[in-house]
Amino acid sequence: MNRSNLTVPPEGAPVPAPHPDAPVGVPLGPHYARCFGCGPDHPTGLHLEAVSEDGLGVSATFTVGDVHQGAPGLAHGGVLATAMDEALGMVVWLLRKPYVTGRLETDYVLPVPVGATLYIRTRCTGVVGRKAYLEAEARMDAVDGPVAVRAAALFVEVPVAHFERHGAGTSGGDGAATSGGAGTSGGGAGGVASAADLGRRVNP
Numbered sequence: 107m108n109r110s111n112l113t114v115p116p117e118g119a120p121v122p123a124p125h126p127d128a129p130v131g132v133p134l135g136p137h138y139a140r141c142f143g144c145g146p147d148h149p150t151g152l153h154l155e156a157v158s159e160d161g162l163g164v165s166a167t168f169t170v171g172d173v174h175q176g177a178p179g180l181a182h183g184g185v186l187a188t189a190m191d192e193a194l195g196m197v198v199w200l201l202r203k204p205y206v207t208g209r210l211e212t213d214y215v216l217p218v219p220v221g222a223t224l225y226i227r228t229r230c231t232g233v234v235g236r237k238a239y240l241e242a243e244a245r246m247d248a249v250d251g252p253v254a255v256r257a258a259a260l261f262v263e264v265p266v267a268h269f270e271r272h273g274a275g276t277s278g279g280d281g282a283a284t285s286g287g288a289g290t291s292g293g294g295a296g297g298v299a300s301a302a303d304l305g306r307r308v309n310p
């Protein structure tokens with residue numbers, strides 16, 4: 107794909123071994139029920155569903171709905187970038203540390219119509235200090251379908267306090283109930299309703 111060197115790990119950067127607690131071969135479930143990317147309670151969200159492949163790579167699906175259009179009948183490019191960001195975020199969950207997207211680069215290869223299902227595969231290509239390098243590819247309508255979107259990203263590790271300091275209305279008790287996650291999806295990413303939940307999830 108076309109990308110800057112900011113999302114390419116430096117030569118020799120190690121790819122981490124899967125975390126001993128990282129789930130393998132199971133659905134990850136939503137990390138937050140209201141998440142625009144994966145939350146089942148979000149009315150117009152992407153409802154992306156992800157599975158951990160080997161503890162470091164994730165496969166995910168996203169079906170483009172009527173509410174995701176940009177041009178008539180076609181997925182909005184920002185929505186597609188969100189789907190890639192979400193799937194990449196699932197990978198860093200497997201590292202069991204809190205990360206946020208610092209940089210996201212996207213190549214739009216094919217127009218994606220409403221009703222299409224994207225089969226997204228993501229993987230970590232290296233970690234250096236707080237920086238995790240990631241790649242993703244989305245294929246249309248089948249795991250071996252044509253490539254529709256490619257992405258590369260740099261995620262930056264942050265303290266849990268990042269979410270406490272910057273998040274609004276995420277202190278729990280506001281109806282932001284979790285669903286899915288570790289308890290209901292086979293030990294996946296784990297649902298969170300607050301920054302404190304997130305801290306417990308990544309560092310139980």
Ligand SMILES: CCCCCCCC(=O)SCCNC(=O)CCNC(=O)[C@H](O)C(C)(C)COP(=O)(O)OP(=O)(O)OC[C@H]1O[C@@H](n2cnc3c(N)ncnc32)[C@H](O)[C@@H]1OP(=O)(O)O
Nearest residue numbers: 112137191192195205206207208209235236237260262264
């Ligand atoms: C709970 C899970 C939800 C998952 C949902 C999907 C993921 C998301 O969408 S997260 C939401 C979107 N992202 C954000 O809101 C992040 C907003 N940005 C920030 O908070 C900060 O800029 C942050 C944390 C990325 C970096 O700030 P800070 O902690 O001060 O670190 P900083 O020292 O600037 O950078 C650390 C390293 O990363 C590098 N870096 C940071 N940002 C970038 C960038 N955009 N491009 C390239 N490199 C970068 C820096 O150069 C530095 O490198 P080095 O260590 O070699 O000097």
